[in-house]
Amino acid sequence: MDTIFALATAQGRAGVAVIRISGPQSKAVAQKLCGSLPEARRATTRRLHDEDGLVLDHALVLVFDAPASFTGEDVVEFHLHGSIAVVAAVLRELGKSQARMAEPGEFTRRALENNKMDLAQVEGLGDLIEAETEAQRKQALRTVSGELGARIERWRSQLIRAASLIEVTIDFADEEVPVDVTPEVQDLLTCVTDDISDQLKGFAAAERIRTGFEVAIVGPPNAGKSTLLNALARRDAAITSATAGTTRDVIEVRMDLEGLPVTLLDTAGLREAVDDIEAEGISRAVARANASDLRIFLMEPDDTLEVDVQEGDVVRAPKADSRTDEALAVSGLTGQGVDTLVAEVTASLLDRSQNAGLATHERHRAAMTAALTTLKSVWSLIGAGPDRYDIAAEELRVAIRSLEAVVGRVDVENLLDEIFSSFCLGK
DSSP states (O other): OOOEEEEOSOSSOOSEEEEEEESTTHHHHHHHHHSSOOOTTOOEEEEEEOTTSOEEEEEEEEEEOTTSSSSSSOEEEEEEEOOHHHHHHHHHHHTTSSOEEOOTTHHHHHHHHTTSSOHHHHHHHHHHHHOOSHHHHHHHHHHHTTHHHHHHHHHHHHHHHHHHHHHHHHHTTTSOOSSOOHHHHHHHHHHHHHHHHHHHHTHHHHHHHHHOEEEEEEOSTTSSHHHHHHHHHTSOOSOOOSSTTOOOSOEEEEEEETTEEEEEEEOOOOSOOSSHHHHHHHHHHHHHHHHSSEEEEEOOTTOOOSSOOOTTOEEEBSOGGGOOSOOOBOOTTTOTTHHHHHHHHHHHHHHHHTTOOSOOSHHHHHHHHHHHHHHHHHHHHHHTOGGGHHHHHHHHHHHHHHHHHHHTSSSOHHHHHHHHHTSOTTO
16 A cells, blocks of 8 residues: 555644644655654654755654554654644654645555444444544543444354254255254244344434434514524524514524534514515424424413424423513523523433434435335245245345444445545544
C-alpha cells in the first residue's frame, strides 16, 4: 500500500495538532523530518526540519510498529504546536516525500482491511466522532468496542453448528444416525431467532439516540407554542406575536435532554386556514407532528385538533400565568410549569431509550431482518422432515451471509466508499 499522511486533529488554531503517517515507508518518511525515531510506543521530542535544514517545529514523536497500531501498519505521529502555519509547513514538507495525502477515512479503511476493526465498529467510530450528547457517546462506544460484532459472531457460530448437524444427517441419510439432531437444531434456531428479534425491537430507540428524537409542540393559534419553544431553547428561536398565524413553517431547535439528542418542533397553529400559505404551513405541521416521536399539546380541554393525542404524549393547558382554574398548565412567558413539562418529556424519552438495541443503522436492521426471515423459512423446512434438510442447510448459509454483511465479511464493497466518505482526512 501507499504510505499516507494527514492532519488527525481538527483544522484551525489549537494547543496541539497531530499529524499521522501510516504505511510501509512511514518510518523512512518521518526520519527525513526528525532524524532518529524513538522506540515503539515511547514518546520523545524531536526538532522537525525541512529539506534545507530549517527548523519547522519542536514536536512530540510517537512510533507504533505493525500490527500494534490503529491501522495495523507502521504508524508515526507528530504532535505539533497547533498553529496553522506550523501544520501547513509540516504537511508541505511531507508532500515532498514518497508519501501522499490520505483520502477521507483512509486510515480507518486500512484498519478494516487489516482486521483491526469490523465494519460495524467503523460505523460506530463515525458515530462517536459525530456524537453530541452523552447517550450518543455511550451508544457509539458500545459499537466501537465490538459488542455488535461479538453478538453477530455468536449467532454465526450457532447457525454454523445447526447447519453442520443438518448436513451430518444428509451425509448419512442411508445409514442410521445414532442421535436425532432435530431437537438441538431447533434449540439453536430458537436461541438465535429470539435474540435477533429482541435486537430488532430495540432498533428504533437505538436509531433515535443516534439521529435524535423529534418532539413537536402542537396546538391552536395563539396558544403560546412559539413562546414555549423559546423558553425551552433559552433563546428567541421563533417569532412571537399576538397576531394569530404568525408561524407558517416548522421551526426546529436542537436540545440535549439528560444526554438524549432532541429536536423541538414549533408548528403552525391548527385551525381553518385563511390563505394558501397558512394552509401549507398547517399541512406541514400535521405531517411533522404525526411523524414525531412525542407531541406536546398546548390546548384547552374542549379543543379539537387535526392531530390526535397518542400514548406518551404530554398535554398542557396554555398560558398558565393568566389562568384561574385548576388545569395543568404551562407558560413559556413566565416559565411556570416548564420544569415539570421538561421532566415529563425527558422521562418519557429516557424510558423509550432503555430498550435500545445494538443495531444502530438501517443497514444493520435490513441485514438482521433478512436473516430472521430466512431462519423462519428454515423452521418450516425442518418441520417438513429430512427430505427438506438439504434446502434447510442452504437457507442457513444464506442467513449466515446476511449476518456476516453487518460486520463486513461479505457483500459490502459497494458500501465502503459511501461510509468512509463521511470521515475526516485524519481518520
